[in-house]
Amino acid sequence: MTHEGAPATGGLIVNCLPLTEEERRRFRQAAPEMVQEFTGDDAHRGDMVWPVTVPESLRPLAAAVIGNVDPDTLADYARLQWLQTFSAGADPYLSSPDLAPEVAVCNAAGVYGRPVAEMMIAMMWTLMKRIPDYVRNQSAGAWRDEGSVSSPAGRRALVIGTGDIGSHVAVLARSAGMATTGVRRDPRRSADGVDEMAGFDRLDDLLPRADVVFLAVPSAPGTRHLMDARRLALLKPGVYVINGGRGDAVDCLALAAALHGGRLAGAGLDVTEPEPLPEGHPLWREPRCLITPHVGGGNHLAGTGEAVIAVALDNLRRYAEGRPLLHRLGRDHR
Structure with a gap:
């Protein structure tokens, strides 16, 4: 622009x-x-x-x-x-x-749109196919079937923030067979890969429909803890939450509680609040949380x-x- x-x-x-x-x-x-x-x-x-x-x-x-x-x-x-x-x-x-x-x-x-979006989609696939469980099994030398897995096909992706990163996420999600809903400040503006666009005022109504929630918003007063305990509770059981935008968009303590309670299927975080995530934070102990140290973008x-x-x-x-x-x-x- x-x-x-x-x-x-x-x-x-x-x-x-x-x-x-x-x-x-x-x-x-x-x-x-x-x-x-x-x-x-x-x-x-x-x-x-x-x-x-x-x-x-x-x-x-x-x-x-x-x-x-x-x-x-x-x-x-x-x-x-x-x-x-x-x-x-x-x-x-x-x-x-x-x-x-x-x-x-x-x-x-x-x-950075493409590399960050690829990281976010990779996190989704990794969690859906239970790859972290198999990595742990491999480290333990255990040949063990971890059971059923998920597919994005036929699911709905809610992409919160549809700028460069979010639009790339939507394109990749749709190519994997997902329906895509985008959320941005001005819903009159379209974005590649987004089937339907909505404003932030509709977020609470859209969250219960989502199967995967992708966050790609900047850090701003209006986006801090956008996904807090209340909004995490609006999600239906079995949802994946993937954050590749800014760490403070998600209340990480509330996310840890939602994962520990078994409501969410998994979470992928390339960004956290704070960064680095401190030793002893409950998210480190959640087996269904995949954490990378803000490496989706950069010069990698x-x-x-x-x-x-x-x-x-x-x-x-x-x-x-x-x-x-x-x-x-x-x-x-x-």
Whole structure:
């Protein structure tokens, strides 16, 4: 999505992407009149993590930063006009009181939809086919039939949040034979893979119809504990809950209680509240809960790093030319 109002250009650009020398040359060509400092290391291309470290001497001079800086250091960036994140999520920046309202915050929308959706669908299949039970049996050297399994065919997927990730989930779910219902703020907007769209005001009515609930919402006041004890109780027995968006969308203690009580068939969590999930949390002890450490996105899938670089390079050209930036987030995104 394009947003009008690209900021005035000028000043230092701090680029924290792990770039090769050839890629750095392309960034210099994209903004030849601007000074660029490159702080990323290509040796970390495959394990790109954030927040990145920007030298303290560069922070007061930076008009633009490409990279997920530490939100606690935002007050150091007195001249900042544009922040381009590696990630799709930008919640800590949008909610920070240290970031001036006029600073343009752009994310890497469109890069992580497929890998995160594939992780979420993989979790669904894994739980339905009782793979975790067989992995435990293998570790114990036990040849044991774990009984009946499930199939997505003929079931209904409720996809809460139908942006890039949610739409990819819906497409994959429908290809597996599922009917798909989407939930988004503006139900008048369609999304690929969604058979029917509804607003959040209908969520309580839709939950009892679902066989699998997929959550792909950002972290925001209106989405925190969207799936709490009350809403988990609205689900019919045997439902799967899969969260690949933000950990605080699910009350993890309430989810642990629902799993322990036997009401849910299983839960797959690539994100939790808090992260990392602390030692001793009851979800660690739930055999029907599959937990991964927020690895659905990131740079784990080959080609993701190149896609992030392409987004940042396109926006750098736009910034240098004073054109509207892509994937600019309004403060109401929260």
